């Protein structure tokens with residue numbers, strides 16, 4: 230018998246609920262935030278599966294599949310820890326051990342080794358497949374499953390059960406593969422119970438965010454690079470102010486930004502390393518180890534420390550990037566979520582205005598759903614945060630979580646917020662009187678618009694109504710409007726004139742007062758002298 234790893238009570242509950250969902254639906258996603266131990270739960274599930282006596286429709290084999298090489302290493306590392314889960318590895322450069330009941334494989338190796346001319350040509354098939362980071366490359370997995378399960382059917386075997394692991398289960402087409410998401414405890418609960426590290430957020434010096442251009446759900450690389458250009462002086466200053474002494478990962482849009490920052494950080498006396506997509510795996514692992522041992526102070530990175538990177542000691546994430554999708558934002562800040570004896574929390578220094586863009590805090594659990602496949606869950610609405618006027622921390626609620634200061638109602642209103650004793654709320658639109666225009670002024674601008682584009686009175690009323698709706702005010706046409714001290718009567722509902730052109734009815738739109746609807750000024754203005 231293979232010894233099972235010990236699990237926390239919430240992990241036991243989570244894997245049990247995943248099991249019953251699997252029995253009902255066959256293909257499910259085990260969803261938990263980064264740092265909760267999804268791989269450990271998977272190890273328990275695979276070990277337990279390997280201890281079972283296979284039925285007549287089973288082979289007794291199970292598979293842990295991943296979509297990139299680094300994840301194979303993570304799995305081998307985790308399965309090799311005590312208690313060891315014996316396993317074979319299916320990947321180029323590794324010896325195979327097909328006899329082992331648990332196999333670890335990259336999905337690409339499986340496709341190229343096991344499938345030829347549209348046929349799965351080996352006898353080795355799996356009763357249970359666990360797929361890591363299942364919101365990526367799910368089409369590749371679906372392709373493998375199609376051939377794999379066809380082969381199982383030929384052999385009279387039950388189709389494979391599938392568990393996808395994901396912190397952010399949202400991607401187009403995910404619902405074609407999986408039937409249900411099984412969520413664990415809330416992130417806030419995990420933080421409160423010390424399974425995950427708490428976060429403290431600060432709004433740091435921001436780049437030129439007005440330069441950002443949104444395309445296809447992300448900011449363009451060029452606009453992001455431009456927005457974050459020239460920040461390196463500020464980022465060293467902000468790091469010293471908020472996060473000095475913490476092992477830190479800096480996120481940069483481009484190599485040139487990272488190199489600039491690196492020069493400035495080194496000049497300030499920090500021990501700094503750099504990784505990007507070209508850094509060899511071996512060197513990368515070494516550098517991650519140095520940061521985790523606090524042998525270096527700062528790691529500059531360009532799109533490497535994203536998901537699946539496990540460096541528990543990280544005490545600060547310096548975000549010199551601008552993110553548009555809530556899913557990616559969550560993956561990035563999730564790098565700091567692991568607990569470590571030498572840390573009390575993880576600081577997020579936000580230079581990219583990401584939190585103010587409503588991407589949310591790590592403790593906000595998005596409502597993941599297989600029904601929402603294309604929409605970012607950020608659009609579903611994240612509660613606002615306030616910036617502490619004393620210490621720049623971004624937080625929710627009454628007292629600043631970082632320094633204990635309580636902003637005055639006036640300071641809150643300056644940020645468009647109010648606090649009702651339990652929750653921060655945006656100041657409602659009708660309370661911002663200054664930005665709401667009167668019905669009369671909307672009517673006048675509608676008359677000008679309609680008049681100059683040759684439209685009729687009826688069309689003018691349409692323009693007026695949509696202007697009112699836009700600012701949330703009732704769309705009742707005023708009885709009169711005054712332009713340059715000339716008063717005009719508005720046309721009554723149902724009048725024959727409704728289909729006449731505005732430029733004829735109200736010649737003032739062309740700069741000339743007069744017409745049938747001008748109300749003659751009968752009052753004599755009393756001269757003050």
Ligand SMILES: [Zn+2]
Pocket residue numbers: 617618619620621622629630631632633634
């Ligand atoms: Zn504060």
